[in-house]
Amino acid sequence: MSTPHEKIQLQANVPENLLGKRLDQALAEMFPDYSRSRIKEWILADYVKVDGEVLNKPREKLVGDELIEINAEIEIQVQHQAQSIALNIVYEDEHIMVINKPTNLVVHPGAGNGDGTVLNALLNHAPEIANVPRAGIVHRLDKDTTGLMVVAKTIPAQTHLVEQLQAREISREYEAVVIGTMVAGGTVDAPIGRHPTKRTNMAVRESGKPAVTHYRVKEKFRAHTYLRLKLESGRTHQIRVHMSHLRYPLVGDPAYGGRPKLPKACSEEMVNMLRTFRRQALHAIQLELTHPVSGEWMSWKAPLPEDFTALLQVLRDDKSIHGTGEV
Template sequence: MQQTIELQAVVPDNLIGKRLDQVLAEVFPDYSRSRIKEWILAGCVQVNGMVVDKPREKLLGGEAVHIQAQLQEQQQHQAEDIELDIQFEDEHILVINKPANLVVHPGAGNQHGTLLNALLNHVPDIGAVPRAGIVHRLDKDTTGLMVVAKTVPAQTHLVTQLQAREISREYEAVVNGTMVAGGIIDEPIGRHDTKRTSMAVRTMGKPAVTHYRVKQKFRAHTHLRLKLETGRTHQIRVHMAHLHHPIVGDPLYGGRPRPPKSADETLRQFLRDFRRQALHAAQLELAHPVTGEWLSWQAPLPGDIQALLAILAKDNQEHEQD
């Protein structure tokens, strides 16, 4: 599957003396610098009718530039008829409410049944967009809102917003332990020394900042609202575990269930059976990549987290009466 891209422009005078790749990135901001460089090296760019395949070539201003390139799917994946909970869709973007137990992108052991497979079925042309338009990810068992780009220009603009920290993402989580107040976690995250699939707070890791506030306190748990300033792998899960308040049910960072003292067997069993991180992407806000309109979506907590909060609240009430 491929799409033909054809772009034309005249180099403005304010870009006189700049390199070809810099000029094209300025003139065609819908496409990333790395993609433009690939097109130049592949001989897809003409300047005044002549192919120029050197990104560092200097331009004098006034030249006619022409790009004709093919966007090809980088890896063949199978389209699969998997139901999507679509919150918003137009010709540029798609916002979905991801359920638990859905892997976002195919990988080792997960070649089928992923969000990417579902997207290829729902939007066949999305195969020509890198990573099928996936701009950011949620872990397999994290639920909630994700935005997907349906075109390369939309993806370029969304990635730019994400890198500039202009996309707002808020989460809700239930963590172990009673937290007194909200705060900010500013701790770098990197790959764990010995556990290949885990991340950890590391001095030499990438900067990671999470804001959190308390929504509700229980006897031995806390319901939090969190906002990401950065988007590192497993960021909220790692940061909360670092504070010794891991997310309930987290199989990687959470450890064993921690019921409150004198909890009844119903609550104890519920916590034992809750085997995914109680983490939900509840709100997503961004500027539309084409119109610039500021958009916002909210997704209610899924049923299992609502049930968790209800049973913890019931435990609170019963012990307040003691």
């Protein structure tokens, strides 16, 4: 069975202000709904005509007022099955969706998770999203991290959202509970790369990609701290890796967490909570971005999930009895 494609047809004259610009640069400005790398691919694939003739040299200079015609195809790379999986949709219009992801839900199919993912649910909810690469997913949350994600429903919306992400113009804030009592907030500026021996883990490494996490203390407990965090970059497992690097791993983190820290004379309820909290205590609580079509600045918040609020309540109950003195 042949792979399906979406046909793209674009036409415009080169404006005077792009006189002397390279073909690839000019087209990126003329057709901002498509990424520069995609436009360059189209030029090299003979999909671009200038004044009726194919021009496949990205560096060729333009003189202005040429007629540009693009007749391209975008391959719909992977066919995944639509599945009836409930989505908690916080916002939706014809261009984007914002969802509040629950725990225990993988975002994108991969090894060990061929289906039953956010992507499969998106295909069921909005079948047209199959025409967008990765079904419009522009950023991910780990399987057991809860909270807000934005999804693009069209290729132009995806292009603009990816550009915002790369320019660090999308604000993503998280809340977490970590093991240990922090004195104050701060910033972690430490590159993250693949762990040298654990294939599925990440680690702080000099050879890694730049990663910056800002954090502030919301509440202190006897042996734990409730944090608000903000990402500048978006590396895999970034908050989990950075907090573990500071020696304040997230409660319940199966990959980067330490053993549960049990304060002296704590209740049986607290012992049980800390020993059975089987996921990282991390929630994407706030998302802010510029709408890719209207240009409007938009903001959403997602309430903490029940298990997270239950964890906080147990810690607060303990604090009300024992205070926040040294363990």
